[in-house]
Amino acid sequence: MATLTLTDVTKEFNSGQNNEVTAVDEVSMTIDDGEFLVLVGPSGCGKSTTLRMIAGLETVTNGDITLEDRRINGVSPANRDIAMVFQSYALYPHMTVRENMRFGLEESTTLEDDVIANTVTETATLMDISELLDRTPAELSGGQQQRVALGRAIVRDPAVFLMDEPLSNLDAKLRATMRTELQRIQADLDVTTVYVTHDQTEAMTMGDRIAVLDDGTLQQVGTPLECYHTPQNRFVAGFIGEPSMNFFNGKIKSRTFVAQQFSYPLSEKIQSAIGGTREITLGVRPEDVILHQDADDTIQANNHCFDCVVDVVEPVGESNHIYLQFATDNRSQSETFIATVSGMQTINSGDNVIVEIPPEGIHLFDTHNGTALMNRSLTDIGSVETPRLQ
Numbered sequence: 001m002a003t004l005t006l007t008d009v010t011k012e013f014n015s016g017q018n019n020e021v022t023a024v025d026e027v028s029m030t031i032d033d034g035e036f037l038v039l040v041g042p043s044g045c046g047k048s049t050t051l052r053m054i055a056g057l058e059t060v061t062n063g064d065i066t067l068e069d070r071r072i073n074g075v076s077p078a079n080r081d082i083a084m085v086f087q088s089y090a091l092y093p094h095m096t097v098r099e100n101m102r103f104g105l106e107e108s109t110t111l112e113d114d115v116i117a118n119t120v121t122e123t124a125t126l127m128d129i130s131e132l133l134d135r136t137p138a139e140l141s142g143g144q145q146q147r148v149a150l151g152r153a154i155v156r157d158p159a160v161f162l163m164d165e166p167l168s169n170l171d172a173k174l175r176a177t178m179r180t181e182l183q184r185i186q187a188d189l190d191v192t193t194v195y196v197t198h199d200q201t202e203a204m205t206m207g208d209r210i211a212v213l214d215d216g217t218l219q220q221v222g223t224p225l226e227c228y229h230t231p232q233n234r235f236v237a238g239f240i241g242e243p244s245m246n247f248f249n250g251k252i253k254s255r256t257f258v259a260q261q262f263s264y265p266l267s268e269k270i271q272s273a274i275g276g277t278r279e280i281t282l283g284v285r286p287e288d289v290i291l292h293q294d295a296d297d298t299i300q301a302n303n304h305c306f307d308c309v310v311d312v313v314e315p316v317g318e319s320n321h322i323y324l325q326f327a328t329d330n331r332s333q334s335e336t337f338i339a340t341v342s343g344m345q346t347i348n349s350g351d352n353v354i355v356e357i358p359p360e361g362i363h364l365f366d367t368h369n370g371t372a373l374m375n376r377s378l379t380d381i382g383s384v385e386t387p388r389l390q
């Protein structure tokens with residue numbers, strides 16, 4: 001039971017000859033008691049460094065880390081009441097599963113032998129690894145090793161779990177199963193958890209809240225749906241969501257957004273959201289792009305509709321990802337953008353279609369600093385509150 005707080009936490013690595021790397025730059029956030037927070041971002045953005053500072057495996061250059069009301073910057077890893085699970089599992093190869101699980105408890109507590117034995121047995125049941133207790137890590141599959149690594153963290157009953165890409169080495173199917181199972185176990189144990197991943201799908205599906213990190217800097221902290229629907233900047237908009245949001249750069253010219261390939265008239269409401277900014281990036285998610293295969297009069301008259309050509313159709317079963325190009329473009333040079341439509345809709349490469357980019361589906365960003373000036377309207381999808389697992 002614990003609230004974990006990071007205040008302006010910074011990590012500089014000094015690799016000599018003035019080669020200073022700011023791996024983590026003034027990160028501040030509070031992870032609530034019992035919360036499952038996912039720290040997500042591209043490779044090299046500082047996720048592991050952040051986690052290792054919380055664990056005490058890395059010193060903090062500036063800022064404070066507190067657990068409840070206790071500042072833990074200088075506390076040794078063993079005395080932090082924090083358990084960490086690594087991508088590499090880091091099991092002791094010469095010890096059995098039982099010994100691996102006992103070891104942490106023996107090191108960190110003064111419990112009697114029979115209490116330790118019972119705790120190990122109970123945790124093994126929870127993790128469904130009772131059958132494996134007398135095997136060594138070499139006799140286990142990757143998935144089983146991962147369960148043991150998690151079991152070894154859980155058995156210690158810590159105040160905080162830290163997990164660094166713990167599912168990365170598992171195949172896709174097992175990863176999906178373990179995602180759900182981990183969420184269930186975390187909700188059952190109600191232990192404050194920081195889970196690191198570079199995979200936005202894991203972040204979206206697992207986190208009570210997600211914290212998006214880029215280049216050592218925190219970009220946004222919010223529920224998965226807040227980050228998805230109301231990104232604070234272009235980075236978050238592009239990082240969260242698969243396929244990624246489409247972006248078009250352009251300029252505002254007399255109440256119209258003018259990009260290289262198309263002109264898009266703006267309502268007064270949208271103009272006032274933009275204010276005086278003139279260089280704008282328009283974003284639209286693939287599922288908000290509408291494809292018309294037949295052009296009736298209404299569509300012809302709609303000035304948010306554009307003639308396009310289908311470049312590639314990527315079927316994924318329940319939906320098709322349609323890669324599109326503007327008909328006016330020199331097609332060998334132009335970039336494609338994506339619309340996601342129902343898998344039942346028959347569309348072929350080379351088809352001429354009319355693409356509608358509805359004003360209620362667009363996001364607008366300041367091209368220079370990436371700040372979101374306006375996000376998609378949420379009135380047609382209701383509330384974006386994510387219920388927490390109970």
Ligand code: ADP
Pocket residue numbers: 013014015021022023041042043044045046047048049050
């Ligand atoms: P992530 O886990 O998000 O992939 P890391 O936290 O491992 O990223 O690394 C963040 C940045 O810090 C990277 O630029 C990395 O090269 C650098 N870095 C990490 N550890 C060290 C170190 N021990 N010495 C110097 N630079 C490091």
Ligand code: MG
Pocket residue numbers: 047048049
């Ligand atoms: Mg890492």
